[in-house]
Amino acid sequence: xxxxxxxxxxxxxxxxxxxxxxxxxxxxxxxxxxxxxxxxxxxxxxxxxxxxxxxxxxxxxxxxxxxxxxxxxxxxxxxxxxxxxxxxxxxxxxxxxxxxxxxxxxxxxxxxxxxxxxxxxxxxxxxxxxxxxxxxxxxxxxxxxxxxxxxxxxxxxxxxxxxxxxxxxxxxxxxxxxxxxxxxxxxxxxxxxxxxxxxxxxxxxxxxxxx
Amino acid sequence: xxxxxxxxxxxxxxxxxxxxxxxxxxxxxxxxxxxxxxxxxxxxxxxxxxxxxxxxxxxxxxxxxxxxxxxxxxxxxxxxxxxxxxxxxxxxxxxxxxxxxxxxxxxxxxxxxxxxxxxxxxxxxxxxxxxxxxxxxxxxxxxxxxxxxxxxxxxxxxxxxxxxxxxxxxxxxxxxxxxxxxxxxxxxxxxxxxxxxxxxxxxxxxxxxxxxxxxxxxxxxxxxxxxxxxxxxxxxxxxxxxxxxxxxxxxxxxxxxxxxxxxxxxxxxxxxxxxxxxxxxxxxxxxxxxxxxxxxxxxxxxxxxxxxxxxxxxxxxxxxxxxxxxxxxxxxxxxxxxxxxxxxxxxxxxxxxxxxxxxxxxxxxxxxxxxxxxxxxxxxxxxxxxxxxxxxxxxxxxxxxxxxxxxxxxxxxxxxxxxxxxxxxxxxxxxxxxxxxxxxxxxxxxxxxxxxxxxxxxxxxxxxxxxxxxxxxxxxx
Numbered sequence: 001x002x003x004x005x006x007x008x009x010x011x012x013x014x015x016x017x018x019x020x021x022x023x024x025x026x027x028x029x030x031x032x033x034x035x036x037x038x039x040x041x042x043x044x045x046x047x048x049x050x051x052x053x054x055x056x057x058x059x060x061x062x063x064x065x066x067x068x069x070x071x072x073x074x075x076x077x078x079x080x081x082x083x084x085x086x087x088x089x090x091x092x093x094x095x096x097x098x099x100x101x102x103x104x105x106x107x108x109x110x111x112x113x114x115x116x117x118x119x120x121x122x123x124x125x126x127x128x129x130x131x132x133x134x135x136x137x138x139x140x141x142x143x144x145x146x147x148x149x150x151x152x153x154x155x156x157x158x159x160x161x162x163x164x165x166x167x168x169x170x171x172x173x174x175x176x177x178x179x180x181x182x183x184x185x186x187x188x189x190x191x192x193x194x195x196x197x198x199x200x201x202x203x204x205x206x207x208x209x210x211x
Numbered sequence: 212x213x214x215x216x217x218x219x220x221x222x223x224x225x226x227x228x229x230x231x232x233x234x235x236x237x238x239x240x241x242x243x244x245x246x247x248x249x250x251x252x253x254x255x256x257x258x259x260x261x262x263x264x265x266x267x268x269x270x271x272x273x274x275x276x277x278x279x280x281x282x283x284x285x286x287x288x289x290x291x292x293x294x295x296x297x298x299x300x301x302x303x304x305x306x307x308x309x310x311x312x313x314x315x316x317x318x319x320x321x322x323x324x325x326x327x328x329x330x331x332x333x334x335x336x337x338x339x340x341x342x343x344x345x346x347x348x349x350x351x352x353x354x355x356x357x358x359x360x361x362x363x364x365x366x367x368x369x370x371x372x373x374x375x376x377x378x379x380x381x382x383x384x385x386x387x388x389x390x391x392x393x394x395x396x397x398x399x400x401x402x403x404x405x406x407x408x409x410x411x412x413x414x415x416x417x418x419x420x421x422x423x424x425x426x427x428x429x430x431x432x433x434x435x436x437x438x439x440x441x442x443x444x445x446x447x448x449x450x451x452x453x454x455x456x457x458x459x460x461x462x463x464x465x466x467x468x469x470x471x472x473x474x475x476x477x478x479x480x481x482x483x484x485x486x487x488x489x490x491x492x493x494x495x496x497x498x499x500x501x502x503x504x505x506x507x508x509x510x511x512x513x514x515x516x517x518x519x520x521x522x523x524x525x526x527x528x529x530x531x532x533x534x535x536x537x538x539x540x541x542x543x544x545x546x547x548x549x550x551x552x553x554x555x556x557x558x559x560x561x562x563x564x565x566x567x568x569x570x571x572x573x574x575x576x577x578x579x580x581x582x583x584x585x586x587x588x589x590x591x592x593x594x595x596x597x598x599x600x601x602x603x604x605x606x607x608x609x610x611x612x613x614x615x616x617x618x619x620x621x622x623x624x625x626x627x628x629x630x631x632x633x634x635x636x637x638x639x640x641x642x643x644x645x646x647x648x649x650x651x652x653x654x655x656x657x658x659x660x661x662x663x664x665x666x667x668x669x670x671x672x673x674x675x676x677x678x679x680x681x682x683x684x685x686x687x688x
Contacts, residue, residue, distance in 0.1 A: 012617055056617075056620045057611065058613070062617055065612050103607060104609050104611070107609055111612070125607075197634070197635035197638045198635055
């Protein structure tokens, strides 16, 4: 059963993964075992294959989505049991800043973070500074990711960081920035905690920054 | 599959008509009593003083009819076979230069048998190469037995089809002994066709008699012959590209007719390695845009007759890998490939087909990958119009997690590069991809280091050595 779940995740088959997870629960298998022996090895293997250049981006993303679909069923079960045995690598709130409608880069990063084992809250595009602050207060994430594709919207990343400071939240959350015009120098200038060139680097950075 | 034409139907017919006219009225020159006597008996007009041979149109037509339209070139590894004349296209390494850029020092030097062996190992390892033509010659071996020794070495290191040269009839018995020892017997040699031979004309309208006589003998054993004229537009051929194609055609038909008269049904490949003279340096220029056009046109002439086509391409006049090489190789490679040549030559070679750069074999793999993908074209029709999917995802969504995206990538809808860099700047800056040539070189070094495969048994290798020793005794002064 665990092998089947792992395989379904590797093949990016969200529906099949969900069916298998439901079946496993119905058979009385411990949800924590389903997670640790089926889902996690599946999504981790997808990550390894991507690193080894055997998997393409869509294959990694669909594996991440299948895992996410499985998690949605498993989480309530895990909480009911109060096992507390499983924890994500950390919660990430991510979005594209106000005035910017560019979705795809941010979505790739969100999917890759999910695939790597983070809990991701994707706020979508054109997210106002105020909305970021509200969500950070509500979700208490370890990381907030700010995406901007336009030189004209890059300044909004700085605005969010300033707002975090004035709300006294800056110390509680790491701020990562990204997007085509964004550079390491810009990240430093606006006082972000880090910047990544692409989605693979973003996942590595997120892991590093929480250690 | 994209295919394009550089000649009109009218021009194809015109070239054919004028070729017959030239063969019948001007004729060709080959200083061989053997050939002239036999062709005279067949009904040609021969002149022993001028060594000239005038071939009537009906004899050419008969020869075209007896020349096979399709056949298969084999290799020691049965997975590597080339079905010529069936619409498939294959790539070969280029042949045959005399220099190599040393892998260690980078210095240009004379090529040796070790370079022949190394390039055979690399060609065997690279998936995109279907056939091995010795890229360079073994200058450290006596010229009388060089080709034979090269062959005995090459078959140890590649399971792919091998094409090489023959210079005199005296070599032929040794060619056959080598091949029979490798494959077991003569029948296998004739059936498997693991060896084919190049036969060049001396443009305009002349042939080397010894090479021709050697080919005639090899044709008896069904060894495929790649007739490969190299007319140079503006120098050994008229400046007009159309007329250069005409001369190439005349020379292919001339040799083809001779081979078919001696051995009706002998497998022949219609070759072309034509280009222009650079009028500033007075040198042959193979990286020219005209090179692609000329060899594409010749491939079309081959198809006009239903014959398998070999076209030179992927060629460069650059002295080392870099901007000029990439530009020239792309231009001269894509044109004959789109014209549907059965075999495209050129991989690995630089400096007007004179100098081998091992790393260029890896770089050419990428260039060829682009060319191949372009030739495959855009898959059309209802199966590929995902209008329902566009409706379903709607505005602002994305298609990365769609099953069809996953599936199509595995079906090769997008070409996945193996060498070039698409990383963002800050990753590229610190990546091995910053120096693609060094990266390509590292891959070559790794292939040579990891090599495991040896295609011949030690007993066979020892037997080949014995044959070579008697060849040396007979052929070397």
